[in-house]
Amino acid sequence: MPENFEYGGHRDKLAYPLGVYCYAWPIVATQKAAPLRGYTATKDQLQTRLRRIEGQVRGIQKMVDEDRYCIDVLTQIAAIQAALDKVALGLLDGHARTCVVGAEPEIQDQRTAELMAAVGRLMRRG
Amino acid sequence: MPENFEYGGHRDKLAYPLGVYCYAWPIVATQKAAPLRGYTATKDQLQTRLRRIEGQVRGIQKMVDEDRYCIDVLTQIAAIQAALDKVALGLLDGHARTCVVGAEPEIQDQRTAELMAAVGRLMRRG
Amino acid sequence: MPENFEYGGHRDKLAYPLGVYCYAWPIVATQKAAPLRGYTATKDQLQTRLRRIEGQVRGIQKMVDEDRYCIDVLTQIAAIQAALDKVALGLLDGHARTCVVGAEPEIQDQRTAELMAAVGRLMRRG
């Protein structure tokens, strides 16, 4: 993210190629007026969640090393899936607000198409 | 379960309480006669997959740090979900063969119930 | 939303309370300029898909009546889930374009929150 990038005003956004400078997270962190709602998270919160998920994946490796009961390992995998779903919903939410609704009208259409393709991949899981 | 079956070093685990010592992976690794099929993986293969998933999660942290486009981050999350689904199916398969079909008749019923509960959690994602 | 936009006969619906009159389908059917893309469908296409899904559900009832192999029944259920996912993505897409991006600025925020809640329910399946 370039310094002095004024995001809320969408100032130099159109100077950049479509889909390159649009981040769900920074606007939320700086947009003081808007209440943080539901899925939306700041960049720091997002990184904290991702580190926790990384720790959960390492935890599963340890469980396998220790020959823990497979059902317990599967329960942990389902928990990671749920945590990843939450992160994904947070990103989708930020993207929808910032990069779709907040985009210049001429690119909203493509941005919506991208959003829906991402939702489809998440529903089918990859 | 054949007699004298060497259960990856866990030979007499079936004497242990239900649901505590039953691992999907070691039996597969040592059961030379049975072809490795579909989802089933050895413990090493499982750990390799889990380390790769751990790396993918760290990759996402890096993407967020570098303010990469959120749709690309979401695509990576969907890829991790797909990789976790594969690991889960491998464990389910091993568990079904070893700890359900291969279990003593008197515990097969509870083992099947556990298996189905795990499938339900995976379908609902946590 | 352009003035004099003929909203499939629902022209002044935007005067109505939030979240009550916003349909993904009619605008798509009449908005001639916009190419129909990916998931978006007209109301007729949507009804055709829903009738086909209804037929698939009846087909499963027949399979159960005829004592067909359960794995084949399960394959049909997965096919219905996939068809429902497609319908859902079509509605989400139409909703995002019409009722979120195309909404008055003061309600876009709540509309986005509703959209994300719907995506979350679909990812968790209910």
Next chain:
Amino acid sequence: MPENFEYGGHRDKLAYPLGVYCYAWPIVATQKAAPLRGYTATKDQLQTRLRRIEGQVRGIQKMVDEDRYCIDVLTQIAAIQAALDKVALGLLDGHARTCVVGAEPEIQDQRTAELMAAVGRLMRRG
């Protein structure tokens, strides 16, 4: 299902081609001794659930006809997905008990593979 088919004793099962005569539901309906647990359902219960799902799909058609709010339609779709998941889990459970655990040893392996393939399709949704 042929008349006089004695299921619980697996009597003439092997006379039939693999995977043709194995139904999750009838054994449950007649196996009086076994308590109905969790996901398992009789054939009648299964048909009742499927008819209810069929009604839900028709309900969605009506909602579209009446131009109901798309988010409400999506909520109904998620409810149908959840109901189908329940039916699928019931079938998987019955199949696992009857057609996998209860099968002759020489076909248990293929039956488990079929079961896992079905779980994979349900997790990926088609």
